[in-house]
Amino acid sequence: MNNYIKELVSKKTNQYPHQKQFLQTLEEVVESIGSYLDSIPNPEKYYPVLDSLLEPERVISFKVRWLDDQGQVRINRGWRVQFNGARGPYKGGLRFDPSVNEDILKFLGFEQTFKNALTGVALGGGKGGSDINPKELSRAELERFTLAFMIELKRYIGDKIDIPAGDIGVGAEQIGLMYGAYRKLGGEFSGVLTGKGLDFGGLDGRTQATGFGVVYILEAMLSHRQDSLEGKKVVISGSGNVSTHAAQKAVEKGAMVLTLSDRKGYIFKEPGFTLADIELIKAGKVARKPLSEINSKIEDSVYQEGKPWSIKADIALPCATQNEVDGADAKVLVENAISYVVEGANMPLTPEAIELINNGSIGYIPGKAANAGGVAMSGVEMNQNSQFIPYKFDEVDSQLQSIMQNIHELCVKYGAKDGVVDYAYGANVAGFVKVAESMLAQGL
Ligand code: NDP
Numbered sequence: 001m002n003n004y005i006k007e008l009v010s011k012k013t014n015q016y017p018h019q020k021q022f023l024q025t026l027e028e029v030v031e032s033i034g035s036y037l038d039s040i041p042n043p044e045k046y047y048p049v050l051d052s053l054l055e056p057e058r059v060i061s062f063k064v065r066w067l068d069d070q071g072q073v074r075i076n077r078g079w080r081v082q083f084n085g086a087r088g089p090y091k092g093g094l095r096f097d098p099s100v101n102e103d104i105l106k107f108l109g110f111e112q113t114f115k116n117a118l119t120g121v122a123l124g125g126g127k128g129g130s131d132i133n134p135k136e137l138s139r140a141e142l143e144r145f146t147l148a149f150m151i152e153l154k155r156y157i158g159d160k161i162d163i164p165a166g167d168i169g170v171g172a173e174q175i176g177l178m179y180g181a182y183r184k185l186g187g188e189f190s191g192v193l194t195g196k197g198l199d200f201g202g203l204d205g206r207t208q209a210t211g212f213g214v215v216y217i218l219e220a221m222l223s224h225r226q227d228s229l230e231g232k233k234v235v236i237s238g239s240g241n242v243s244t245h246a247a248q249k250a251v252e253k254g255a256m257v258l259t260l261s262d263r264k265g266y267i268f269k270e271p272g273f274t275l276a277d278i279e280l281i282k283a284g285k286v287a288r289k290p291l292s293e294i295n296s297k298i299e300d301s302v303y304q305e306g307k308p309w310s311i312k313a314d315i316a317l318p319c320a321t322q323n324e325v326d327g328a329d330a331k332v333l334v335e336n337a338i339s340y341v342v343e344g345a346n347m348p349l350t351p352e353a354i355e356l357i358n359n360g361s362i363g364y365i366p367g368k369a370a371n372a373g374g375v376a377m378s379g380v381e382m383n384q385n386s387q388f389i390p391y392k393f394d395e396v397d398s399q400l401q402s403i404m405q406n407i408h409e410l411c412v413k414y415g416a417k418d419g420v421v422d423y424a425y426g427a428n429v430a431g432f433v434k435v436a437e438s439m440l441a442q443g444l
C-alpha cells in the first residue's frame with residue numbers, strides 16, 4: 001500500500017483512537033482500495049475522494065428523555081450518522097441495544113455506504129439508534145420512549161433526505177410505533193421509514209429480504225463453483241430477523257439447518273430444523289423468550305450455552321452481530337473443514353477470523369454484499385410509497401433475486417484473480433468505484 005493511503009489510515013487512527021470498530025472496518029476496506037489504486041493508472045484523482053469518504057458527513061447525537069412506568073425520568077442517548085449522501089438520500093437502519101455508541105454507528109454507516117452502492121439503488125449510507133434495551137420495556141414504556149426518540153430524530157429525516165429502517169432490537173413493532181410517533185408529530189404520510197406494517201405502506205417481502213438475500217447470493221456462489229445447496233449442512237447464529245429468514249430459505253432450498261443461537265446459547269438439531277420449528281423460534285423470539293425456553297417446544301433438539309461454531313457443517317452463516325466469529329472460532333471452523341462462510345450480520349468476523357477464512361479455498365462473502373438484500377428492498381418500499389400502489393410478494397422476491405445475482409457478478413468482476421474470487425476485495429472495490437465516481441462528478 002502506498003504512503004498516501006497509509007497516512008490516511010494513521011490520520012483516522014489518531015483522530016479516533018477509541019473507535020475500534022470504526023477503525024476495524026476502515027482498515028479492512030482501505031486495504032482493498034489501496035491495492036486497487038496501486039493497480040490502475042493515475043490513481044491520484046481518487047486520493048482526495050478517499051480522504052473525504054472516510055469521514056461521515058454528519059454525526060448527530062441527542063438526548064432521549066422519557067418516563068418509565070414508575071414515573072421516573074430516564075435518559076438515553078440517540079444518534080443518526082449521515083455517512084455519505086453522494087449516491088442518494090441517507091439510508092440505513094436504527095439499532096436499539098445497550099452497546100450502541102458513536103463508534104458502532106460510524107462502522108455501520110461506513111459499511112452501509114458501500115453496501116447501498118452495491119445494490120445499484122440510488123441510496124446514500126447512514127445508521128442510527130439508541131443505547132436503550134427494548135426488551136426491558138413494557139409496551140407503554142416502548143411507546144413513550146419511541147415518541148421521545150422521534151421528537152429528536154424527526155428534524156433530521158425525510159423521504160428524500162434520510163430514511164431509517166430496522167436493525168438489532170428494531171423490528172416491526174418498533175418501526176410501527178416510530179411511524180405513529182412521526183405522524184403524531186405532524187410528519188406527512190410518506191416513505192420516511194421502511195420495514196413498516198403491510199397495512200400502512202410496508203412492502204410484502206421486506207421482512208424476509210435480508211435473510212432470503214443471504215441465501216440467494218450463497219446459491220450464486222455455489223453455482224459459480226459448480227456446487228449446490230441441496231443436502232448441505234448449515235450452521236447459523238442469531239435467531240432474529242436475518243437468521244430466521246436465512247434459515248427458512250435454506251431449508252426451502254433443501255439444506256439442513258443445524259443451529260440457531262441467541263446471546264446465551266444455541267439450539268442444535270440433527271438432521272436439521274423443519275420449517276415449523278423455524279416458525280416456532282420466530283414466534284418465541286418475538287415474544288422475547290430465550291432459546292433455552294423455546295427449545296422445549298422443538299422435538300429432538302438440544303440446547304447448549306455458547307456459540308454454535310463447533311458444530312460440524314459445510315456452510316456457516318453468522319447472522320447475529322459484529323465480531324461474533326473470532327480467531328479461535330474461525331480456527332474451529334477451518335479444522336472442521338467448513339466450505340463456505342457468508343455474512344448475514346454486519347462485520348461478524350474479526351480481522352483474525354477473516355485472515356483464516358478468506359484463504360482462497362473457502363467461499364467467503366462479506367456482509368456488505370451478502371446482507372444487502374434488505375436495504376435493496378427498502379428502496380423498493382420507498383418506490384411503492386411514492387406510487388401508493390402495493391407490490392406483490394412474487395415481484396419483490398424476483399427483484400431481490402436479480403439484485404443479489406448482480407451483486408455476485410460485481411464481486412466476481414472486481415474480485416476474480418487467477419481463477420479465485422476474493423469477494424471481500426471485489427465488494428470493497430466495486431462499492432468504492434460507484435461512490436467515488438459520484439463524489440468526483442459532484443465536485444469535492
Ligand atoms: P434482531 O434483533 O432481529 O436479531 C439479532 C439476533 O442476534 C438475536 O438473536 C440476538 O440475540 C443476537 N445477538 C444480538 N447481539 C448479540 C451479541 N452481542 N452476541 C450474541 N448474539 C447477539 O436483528 P437482525 O436480525 O435485524 O440483525 C442481525 C444482524 O444483521 C446485525 O448485524 C444487523 O446489523 C445485520 N443486518 C440486518 C438487516 C435487517 O434488515 N434487519 C439488514 C442487513 C444487516 P437475542 O435474541 O438474545 O437478543
Ligand code: 2IT
Nearest residue numbers: 092093165167374375378
Ligand atoms: O444493515 C442494514 O442494511 C440494515 N439494517 C437495513 C437498512 C435498511 O435501510 O433497510
